[in-house]
Every structure is written in C-alpha cells, then in structure tokens.
Amino acid sequence: MTRTFSFTLEATDGAARLGRIETPRGEIRTPAFMPVGTAATVKAMMPESVRATGADILLGNTYHLMLRPGAERIARLGGLHAFMNWERPILTDSGGFQVMSLADLRKMTERGVTFRSHIDGSKHELTPESSMEIQRLLGSDIVMAFDECTTFPAEKEVAASSMALSMRWAERSRDAFGDRPGHALFGIQQGSVYRDLRQESAEALTSLDFPGYAIGGLAVGEGQEAMFDVLDYAPAMLPQDRPRYLMGVGKPDDIVGAVKRGVDMMDCVLPSRSGRTGQAFTRRGAVNIKNARHADDPRPLDEQCTCPACRHYSRAYLHHVFRAGEMISGMLLTWHNLHYFQQIMQGMREAIAAGTFEAWEREFHAARGEGDIDPV
Template identity: 70%
Template sequence: MSASFSFTLEKTDGGARLGRITTAHGEIQTPVFMPVGTAATVKGMHPESVAATGAKIVLGNTYHLMLRPGADRIERLGGLHRFMNWPGPILTDSGGFQVMSLAKLRKLTEDGVTFQSHIDGSRHTLTPESSTEIQRKLDATITMAFDECTPFPVDRKGAAESMRLSMRWAVRSREAFVARPGYGQFGIVQGSVFPDLRAESIEALTKLDFEGYAVGGLAVGEGQELMFKTLDTTTPLMPVHKPRYLMGVGKPSDIVGAVLRGIDMFDCVMPTRSGRTAQAFTRRGTVNLRNARHMDDPRPLDEHCTCPACRNYSRAYLHHLVRAEEMLGPMLLTWHNIQYYQDLTAGLRDAIANGTTQQFVADFEAGQALGDLEEVPVYGLGK
C-alpha cells in the first residue's frame, strides 16, 4: 500500500497513448475500460468473473452508495474493496451527475445540491466537501471532484456559468481531499462544446495539480461527431503526463475514436445494460439475441471471443435463454460484453505498442461495417 499514485506515458502512436497508472491497489494499463459497479456490484457478475475478463479497475458511485447502504457503514465494514470483494483499484464518481438525473426536487446553490432520494424521498445535501469525504470513507482509489454535469443542448452563457461553478467546486474538492500514498483525485473539465470554455476550465484545473483529469459533459446527446470535434480541441490542452478520462463513454466506436484523440480511460453502463436487454457487442457489430434468426444457429456469438457465452454455448441457446427470460441469459451476455470491451482496449494497447494503431482502426471499422453474417478477419482481439 506504499506505492505512490503515478502515471507513466510509455508510448504514443499519433494521438493514441499507451500508459500505466500505479496506485495503492495495483497497476492499470491504459487505454482502459472500467466496468461500472454503481451500487458496489457489476450487475450480473461475480467480482472474480469481472477480473477474469482482464478488467483491472471498476467504478462505484457516491450518490447510490451514500443512500444505500451508506458510506459510514461501508467504512465500518472495511471499505468498498473488502465490502464488494474487489481488491483492485476503484474509481468513484462524485455523485453530481446522478443528483441531476435521478434525484427529486433538487436545489442547486453555490454551496452544493440539496435533493430528495429517488429511493425513499429522504432529504440529503451533497457539497464538494461532503462528496470528497464520502469517497474517502468508501476508500476510493481514485476520487472525482464534485461538479455539475452541464446538460445539452445549452447556450454559451449557461455553459459558462455551469463550468465556472464546477471550477469553484473543484477548488473546494481539492482542499477537502486527504492525500494518501497511492490514492488520487481527478478534476473534471467542463465547458460543453465551446472550445474557449473548455480551455478556461483546463487552465483552472491544472493550477490545482490533480493526479488526473477527466472530460465531463460529453456523451449527453451531442452526438459522436460533435463529441470528437470537442475532444480535438480539448485533449491537446490537457497535461501530457497525467491520465485523461472521458466520462460515460461509450459505444465501441466512441472508444476507438477517443483513443485516437488522446484519451486513456473510459467507463460506461452500455455493455452491462445492453447485456440485460439481449444486445451483444461483437467484432461484426451489435447482435440482438431476441431475433428469431438465432433460433437454430449452432454458431458461437463471436468465434474469436474467449468468454463462457462464446466458448460454451450456441446462439440458439442464448436466444432460448432470452426468450424464456432465464436470468442466465443476461448474465452470459453481460460477461461477453465486458469481455469484448476489455479485448477491444487490450487490442488498442497492443496496436499502440507496435505502432499499428491506424491498421487496427481500419480493421475494426471494416469488421463493424461487414455485419454479423459476414466473415471478418481477426484484428488483434480475443487472443
């Protein structure tokens, strides 16, 4: 537990970066995808199964855990790592996004946000200080600064006011953070799709010398083209020797495009949520296991994937589980999707290391374009 928190940039290939984050709970190779374990569990997965996909870090959430079972209880029980049986690194979202999207009767002030729980209507307040303290009680390896997630669409004036509030909250979050060996805190860049506001946000955050920097306020409805355009003007301004985290992203093509633009870390509920709704991500695009065409199909879901769903079961069986509403169906498809995301980022890491990122991307795009029923070459995934 004595390791200091650090980021080593090992190689670049164009804008893509190969790196290593050292933490109190282990090392993380980047680019990395973090499975989302909002309420101290990756839905439908044992922690050992999550680790078996190659995942090194998972995400928890301050808002959900403070409401149930409570940060004080988790602290008494030895912290989130012991509580959920995940010894590796854990990043906790600050709760700001969930307050805005889930809570009832919320009131935003300079101090913070007062809201009613979506669970039982009880009243709570989150401030930069309390969010940071809750994350300390959870024993988060990476703590996120408390911010307001700017909605989209938004005019420039609204985006500026929101961003500047988040920057004032970032100062308070940083002051409240208790520095410990191997633990870090990330600031969150806001400013919507306005390049000058993003630049102002980065300037304010870098003065606080966070251990890492996240890009927030994207993947909120602006579309992939505008998201990439915003990253094109944002990531070049971010510190080179600190990890860069794009929050809440995304589809496989989002991740590939963002890696090309210098992003190191990702999280998204998409692979787990899609697994629960019979959607599977494969090297040939997205497959809907509800479709009747899978009823008599003896093939694996993805012949190049090593997960149990692909290794041990046919599409026909997975289709049967989905149609029969058997819980094993969502469990297997969730495992597959997390495995796919881990294989995708592992393939990107190998490509950056070998200087073949552009070829990897071309093969990825060709495979996705060919579609599920066509043959497609292996392109570095699922070794």
Template identity: 80%
Template sequence: MTAAFDFALEASDGRARTGRITTPRGEIRTPAFMPVGTAGTVKGMLPESVRATGADILLGNTYHLMLRPTAERIDRLGGLHGFMNWDRPILTDSGGFQVMSLGALRKLDADGVTFKSHIDGSKHRLTPERSMEIQRLLGSDIVMCFDECPSLPADRDRIAASMRLSMDWAARSKAAFGDRPGHALFGIQQGGLERDLRAESAERLRAIGFHGYAIGGLAVGEGQAAMFDCLDYAPEQLPADRPRYLMGVGKPDDIVGAVARGVDMMDCVLPTRSGRTGQAFTRHGVVNIRNARHADDPRPLDAACGCPACRNYSRAYLHHVSRAKEIIGSMLMTWHNLQFYQDLMAGMRGAIAEGRFDAWQAEFHAARAEGDIPHP
C-alpha cells in the first residue's frame, strides 16, 4: 500500500462526484460520511461495529481530547488509532469550532485563543502551532487547520475579519504542520454567506496549498436554504482535484443537497445523538420510536435495512428499551442511524458512477415524502 495521500475522481454526474482518497491506513470512498468519535469513541458503538456499517473514516475532536485524557497521554500510549482500536483513517478537527461555541469561556486574539476548560475550569491556550502539535501527537491521518468562525447571522465586517484571521492561521498551520509523509493537512474556507469573501478565502488557501479543502462556517444557524445558496458556488471556488469537505453537516437531505453541489466529505453528530434520544432516520423520514404508536408494532424499524436493530428486533422492543432508557436502546438506534447514513452514501456513489444521480435524488425525496409506514 502506498504511503502517499492521494485523491482520484472516478466519475461525475452534474456537479456530484465520486472518487477515492488513498491513505496509508486505507482508502476512503467518496462521497464519504464520517461518524463523529468526539472523545475517542463513537458513542454507543464498538469500533468494529462502526466499520461494519461501511464507515471508512472517523472524526476525532482536538479540543476534547487535549483536555481529557490529553494528547500527550494518547501519544505515550501509541496514538489515537491504537488507543481507541480503530485502524482505519482518522480526521481530527482543529478545535476551531469549540473556539466559536465556548462563548464566555474564551478570549480571542490575533495569536490564538485562551479558554477555560468546560470540565474543570483550568486555563488553556490554543494557537495554530499548538493545534498542529496536538494533532501530531494524536497521530491523525487528516489534520485540519486551526480556524475561527462566527455564528451566523453576523455582520459583514465581523465575517471578513474572522475570515482573514483564519487565513493567517492557515498559513501558520501549514508552516507548523511541516513535512509529514502519509499525513494530510486541509485548509478551511471561511467567509460566511458572502460570495466575494469566500472567493478571497479560497484564493488565499490555494496560494498556501493544501492536500484538501474544507468549507467551514456553515450549518451554524443560517438555515438550509442559505447554506445551499452558498454551496451553489463555494465548492467550485476550491481546487477540483482535491477533496472538498463540508464540516458539520448534517441531516440526510442536507447531505444529498451538498453532494449534488460538489461536496466529497461530511461529518455530523446527528445520527448518533438522535439515536440516543430515540430518533431513527429511515427511507421514509424520521421516526420517533418513543411514540406510543410503536408500543405494539411487531414490524422492523425499516424492512430494507440490514442493521441488527432492523434484522433482529421489533419496533415494539425498540420502543420499550428506548422509553426505559436501557443502554441497548441507544446502541441499537445508533447502529441503525449510522447504517442508514452509510447506505445513503453508498447509494449516491453508485448513482453517480452510473450517471443516474438526478433520478436517484428524485426517488430519495419521493420516499421521504411518503412518510412512515401506516399504523398496523
């Protein structure tokens, strides 16, 4: 297996693309959905169970891992892959999103951010250089530049200042990343919903040069219509021969819309978080398994799904264990949701390769519009 990081497009259908990212730890089929393993675990799942759903890559969280158990400890124990028993590729975010979400716990300046731990109030400092160091200690295969983005809506001056700060940090991240064969560094485009600011960001990132490019600063309160308006141009501002990663997205129809607009990679906590609260994603929309209508239903959650929740258990049982807050309820519902997302990605990859993505999209939306199966 080659030690190089590489990306090859295999087919396009309209703006939708399918391809393959090569890493020393294995290939990533695109479009790819990355389950989120925030603290070194995908909640409610064993690593081998996550792999069984078809996931090629996981996401780890720099901010949470640096606080607990610390990147230095993970490094001493052999790196994040061995620590969490996942031998496939891992992408780590930079900590930038937590910079935005910490609010009163952080102080931002041109050099980086100082913040208090949400766990114990201890003081920490994150800079582009420290973010690169943490991600090197973790041993992640794909490293994200340290960035900063405002919540939307925000005024243009705030968005512009944030974008330009992030571009300065991108250059510092690249310098600190250094030469790491087999590992990749992704730049992050910012600029809110301002087309010219997105173009400026993309131009600066291209000048620095990265293995891949992310579209950041979306799915932060702007709504789907505004996000899609931005995705109508943002992906094409980035190099066509590199992976394009839309950060923090999203619902199934968000993902389909993003792929239709040229996005290759996505991540989101939604399938796992929803599973733990009794929500299931199915071909016919979202099902709240805790609803009383499922209490006597012997049918599977989704007859077309091959996950253990659908193969081996009834809606009535899933309703019972979810209402009773039994751990198996969270496990089964999470497995189902992750399986649904990976099946969704596989369906899109196949449709793009066969040149029938428009028809596939129409079938996807039509099935969701039908709604859940009728009450028995």
C-alpha cells in the first residue's frame, strides 16, 4: 500500500484530464465527484451504498463536525474514517465557507474569524492554525487551507483584499499543517471573476508548492456563464501535475463543463439534497417525482439505469412514498442521483481515455435536450 500522496495525469483530450490520485487509503480516479457527508454521513445513505455508486472519496465539513460532535471527540473515537465507517479517502473543507454562510455575528480579522454557532449560539474562533488542527484531529486525507470565500458580486477592490487575505492565510495554513506523510494540503485560488486577481492568487499559491489546488469562490451565485468564463482560464493557471478541485459544483451540465475546462475534482450537496426533496437527475434531465403524472406510471425513472431505485421500483411507487413522507423515498432517490453522477464521471473518464470527449459531450447534451419520457 502506498504511504504517500501522489497525482498521475494519464491522458488529456483538449483541456479535459484523466488522472489518478494515490493515497494511503486508496486510489481516487479523476475526474472525480465527491459526495458530501456534512455531519459524518451522506444523508439517507449507508457508507457501503455510497461506495456501491462508484464514489472513491467523500467530503466532510469541518465547521459542522467541530460544532457537533466535536473534533476532539471524533479523534478519541478513532478519527473520522472509523467514526463514520468509511475507510476510503476523505477530504475536509476548512470551515471558511460555512462560517460565512451559516454563522451568526461573525467578525473577521487578520487573525481569523470569531462567530456564534448556528446550533446553540456558542462562541467560537476559526483561524488557519485551528482549522489545520481540527482537520488533523478528524484525520482527513485531503485538508483544505483556511480561506475567505469571496462573496458575489464583489467590487474588484473588495475581491482583491479578500484574495490577499486568503493568500496570507494559505501560507499560515501550510506552516501549521507541517509534515504529515500520506496527507495532503490543498491551496485555494480566489479572485472572484477578475482574471488578473486569479493569476495573482495562482502565483502566490504555486510559490507555496501545495500538493493540489482548488478553485474557490465560484458557484456562489454568479451563474453558469460567468463560472465557465472563469474556468476558461483559471485551471490552466494552476500546475499541470497537481489535481485541480472546483469547490461546490454542481449540476450535471456544470460538472461536464468544468471537466471540459480542465477540472479534476468536484463536490456538491445537490444529488442528496435533491433526492430528499423529490427531484431525480436522469440522462434525459431532471424528473420531479412529486408530480401527479407519475402516480400511475409503472416504468422506472430511467430504463438504462442500474441503481436499485430503477431496477426494483416504479415511478408510481416512488411518487407514492414521496407523497406519503416515507423515508425510503429520500433513500432511493439519493441513491439514484449519486449513481447517476458517478456514471457521468465514469463516462467522461472513458471518453478522455479514448480521445472521444467531444462526441461524448454532444451525446450527453442531446439526451438531456430530449426531456423526460412522455407520460403514460
């Protein structure tokens, strides 16, 4: 078993990249989609079920886990992998985004951020140093530098100040992370939608020589067109021989567009959150199972899908259990969505290897353009 963290770029097709990340806890095939396990669980899923969908790695949330049940408690209980029964790689975010989006009465200084918990109002502080310590206690394989997620829209002066602070925090994160063989710290590029700020950020990060790099500050309300405009240049600013992670993305067409532009890793709550609210993603677009048109439909969500929801249950049943408020509804739809997202990743990996990514992408968009099957 490897005891180090490494990335191998195996093939390219245009800007799209096929690769492999090696960690002591297993291999991550890229492009990779990481299901989000916010509170040490992917909601409505057993860990072995998540693995069965094809996921090689999960994401855990530092902010949520530090508040409940606490990083020290998780460490005493054997670390996050043992705690949640997931022995494969885990990436933890730094907590910065959740502090900005969820916490009350937050105050940011050069040192870090003080805030009150959204759970019970208790006061906490997160700094680059404490974020590294919390993530060390959790035992995650890939650790994210502590940064400020720049809000959108942001005037250039505000975006520049925010990015510069994140770069200073990135250096402090690296120093606090120290030497941890088998674990990797990723730096996070910021700069909002401003190309020169993105370039400045990339240069600051690469001078610190991180094992991997994230593209932060996107999927925060700017819309797909603006996001793709940034992705047309931002990934190429980062080293070719390191993995590139687009944080918080996204919908199926966002994911395909990001991979097309050189992104290797993504995460999003969308497949699980949508599954719990009655939305399924299929090759032919989104299906709202709550709609009355499905009440008498004996067909599966997607006749070509091999997930348990499609193999064993009809649209009529899925409609019924959602309307009845039964837990199995969220379980089946989440499994289907995660399975579909992993099928997208597998399809792209095969297409990049074969040099047929452009044709694969055309077929992907054509199928989605057909829309859902006609009602019975």
